[in-house]
Amino acid sequence: MVSNSNFRRAVTAICLVGASTLPAYADIDWVVYGPAGVSPSMLEVKSNGENYTVLKTNSTVNFKGHFKYDAGNLGRIKNWKIWPKLENGAGIHSEVPSLESFAGGKSYSSGQRPKTVDQFATMKVPASALNANAVAMCNFHAQKMRDQGKSNNEIFSQNYDLFFRVSVAYSIDLTISAxxxxxxxxxxxxxxxxxxGKSNVQSPVTINSAQLKLKQTAALNGKCKVELKTIVGTDQPGAKLKYRILHSSGNKSNPFTATTDITGLGVQINQIKIPNGSGPETGWFRVQGVSHDFTTNKAHYQMNCSAGNFGFKGADAPKSLGKATPVPAKPLGKAAHKPAKPLVKKSNTPKPSALRRKQ
Structure with a gap:
């Protein structure tokens, strides 16, 4: 501020520190200023599986800035201050409301006013001052992904890093202005x-269909097993569906997890060994949801296997539930003996009758 005109200069810019020395002239002032670091290095926004809600921390964000000013030969610096200036990213490109109240700087008493300043200042900004803009930026980004056809499960199942663009604004009061x-x-x-931040909360999933298919197979050692194919149709891609396999004996499996594809379809294949008994092995399986409410049809099997045979026993292979997996026959290998040699060795000498000229 000039002493006789109450003049105050305020200029803002986005920059990093440039020149190390400032040329001085009587009627020209020089300035260099910009951001010089920030801690913590990142702010995280929490989500609930449908929206982003609030910053994860309430701590203070420390912005560090560098300010360098030369008031020339005649001017003297009475006071100066700098503050962070933030612009929203993610395609919003709007400024965060002024953070001037969190400025850092210095004032000088009469007789101790310098003509040059070259200092760093820390600007302490409470995270709550950035909360609304950080949350809005994340929700704006989420909506852009919804417009591209992504579900909430896809959006909130992973982290996304966005950015504030940081610059520095400053104000200075001078005894004489240049x-x-x-x-x-x-x-x-x-x-x-x-x-x-990603969410561990999964939005509601609608189950449209649930089906179980069974395929009977037999191993080379004569033991039987079934292949179960669980197919669950939902309204959301990326949904994780936990389920158990139930058996007609009353036994239950530990939970399995199927993840739905881009169409919302979850397909999982499980193979289960069938104990060999004295007679035909019969029973059924079905799948029951654990994380979601669904139950498939009963898939029946009937087979007769034993460890001494390859697969099914002939006509016991059930035709209605699929054929047994064919087992290729073992190769016989090379013959153990060499082909017998002819007992009489053929002569290369032509027979006399072949030498006679035909009359």
Whole structure:
């Protein structure tokens, strides 16, 4: 501020520190300023599986800035301050409301006012001052993904890193103002990461269909097993479906998990060994949801296997439930003996009758 005109200069820019020395002239001021670091290095926004809600932390964000000013030969610096200036990313490109109230700087008493300043300042900004903009930026990004056809499960099952663009604004009061100001800062800015955090909460999934298919197979050692194919149709891609396999004996399996594909279809294959008994092995399987409410049809099997035979016993292979997996016959290998040699060796000498000229 000039002493006789109450003049105050305020200039903002986005930059990193440039020149190390500032040329001084009586009627020209020079300035360099910009961001010089931030901690913590990242802010994370929590989500509930449908929306982003609030910052994960309420701590203070420490922005560090560098300020360098030369007031020339005549001017003296009464006070100065700098504060962070943030712009929303993710395609929003709007400024965060002014953070000037969190500025850092210094004032000088009369008789101790310098003509140059070259200092760093820490600007302490409560995370709550950035909460609304960070949350809005994440939800804006989520909506863009919904517009591309992605479900909430796909969106909130992973982290996304967005950015605030950080620059520095400054204000300075001078005893005498110069005729002109040269800003020799670089045209750059820093980025501050905002992580849109994934959610462990899964949005409701609608089960449209549930089916179980069974295929009977026999191993080379004569033991039988079945292949179960669980097919569950839902309204959401990326949904995780936990289920158990139930047997007609009353036994239950441990939970399995099937993840739905891009069409919302979850397909899982399980192979189960069937104990060999004295007679035909019969029974059924069905699948029951654990994480979601669904139950498949009963898939029946009937087979007769024993460890001494390859697979099914002839006509016992049930035709209605699929054929047994064929077992290729073992190769016989090379013959153990060489072909017998002819007992009489053929002569290469032509017979006399072949030498006679035909009359």
């Amino acid at each position: 005729n002109s100001l040269h800003d020799i800062s670089n045209d750059n800015s820093a980025k501050y990461t905002v992580r849109c």
